[in-house]
Ligand SMILES: O=C(O)C1=C[C@@H](OP(=O)(O)O)[C@@H](O)[C@H](O)C1
């Protein structure tokens with residue numbers, strides 16, 4: 183699907199979409215329990231992959247429309263009847279690799295071309311270290327994966343600078359092993375707030391895990407049990423980042439774009455509020471009411487470290503192209519291991535719109551000037567966050583911007599273009 187975005191003036195109220203990260207974890211945690219209802223879930227291509235996985239390991243997952251109803255497999259996942267297709271979802275692949283390690287038997291995972299290009303080596307090594315077996319069919323540390331359990335727990339040593347999702351997976355599965363799992367990190371942990379999300383969710387499901395010097399620890403022999411048998415998913419700040427950025431660059435004069443359902447949680451991506459504030463945006467966050475408002479503002483470039491918040495890179499890069507002066511995004515090498523190499527792809531596509539951009543291994547510098555941005559044809563590269571960030575740039579660029587491959591918003595924010603349209607954006611499919 184190609185989507186045309188024209189220079190627009192926005193106003194009105196949008197509801198924050200539910201968090202992808204919490205939804206994945208809640209579905210799996212409910213699978214690890216006797217059963218639970220997950221309210222306000224994100225129903226998207228990625229979270230459907232996790233639903234399929236929980237079904238495949240012996241759970242029963244139903245989307246009732248009001249909630250996801252999960253009949254769990256408890257601590258005893260069974261051998262899936264078929265190869266598991268994790269589609270485009272890194273979170274699914276990593277989290278349920280932990281589940282596969284608990285199974286007394288062999289599980290095979292695959293996914294789309296993007297997923298099969300992403301690193302899984304540290305997870306395979308962790309499963310080996312715990313007494314299971316993890317293989318990549320091509321021997322390159324990437325899916326298709328063949329995993330053999332069961333593990334009984336122990337200590338693993340893995341790098342922290344590839345993906346935090348290995349840590350989340352080992353903590354979630356480790357609670358169901360006999361001995362528990364201790365994770366020693368060989369490097370500093372990138373994307374660390376995503377492990378905080380895991381710890382917060384585990385706590386809500388009655389499971390204790392902790393951060394320690396140089397790593398994490400979860401005791402074994404625990405039980406997943408959410409209080410009252412239900413879990414409520416908070417709003418997603420990665421998704422909110424596009425709506426805030428859209429308001430900051432294209433809100434109608436004297437009008438504000440308002441976002442509801444934006445309550446504080448462990449999400450590192452709330453950092454977007456600080457970033458916009460530092461860029462000079464007129465932005466307010468009423469944390470008690472969960473309401474964010476933003477007005478169109480003249481933005482200036484900033485230096486930002488995205489070590490904790492990789493998913494904000496495309497949004498900040500798009501804002502940097504519109505802001506005046508230099509925006510430097512640092513500590514972003516791990517952002518190259520996502521659905522695409524987002525550092526390279528944002529550099530390429532913002533250049534196509536007329537921005538001046540410089541790429542280094544772990545930094546992206548954008549020399550912003552809104553008047554240089556001219557609508558053009560840009561490629562979403564099959565990556566939901568690239569599509570949404572380019573759509574934001576298109577709201578400010580002169581004329582019309584056509585984003586190709588735009589259907590991939592279904593991975594995390596399926597009604598993104600409807601929400602943008604309802605706020606007054608010129609959107610044509
Ligand atoms: O655990 C999670 O829910 C996620 C962790 C992050 O990945 P990495 O830990 O691989 O950086 C993030 O980019 C991804 O969108 C979601």
Ligand SMILES: C=C(OP(=O)(O)O)C(=O)O
Pocket residue numbers: 228270271272273274493520521567594
């Ligand atoms: C990287 C992402 O997700 P995942 O790792 O689950 O594919 C993302 O949503 O930006």
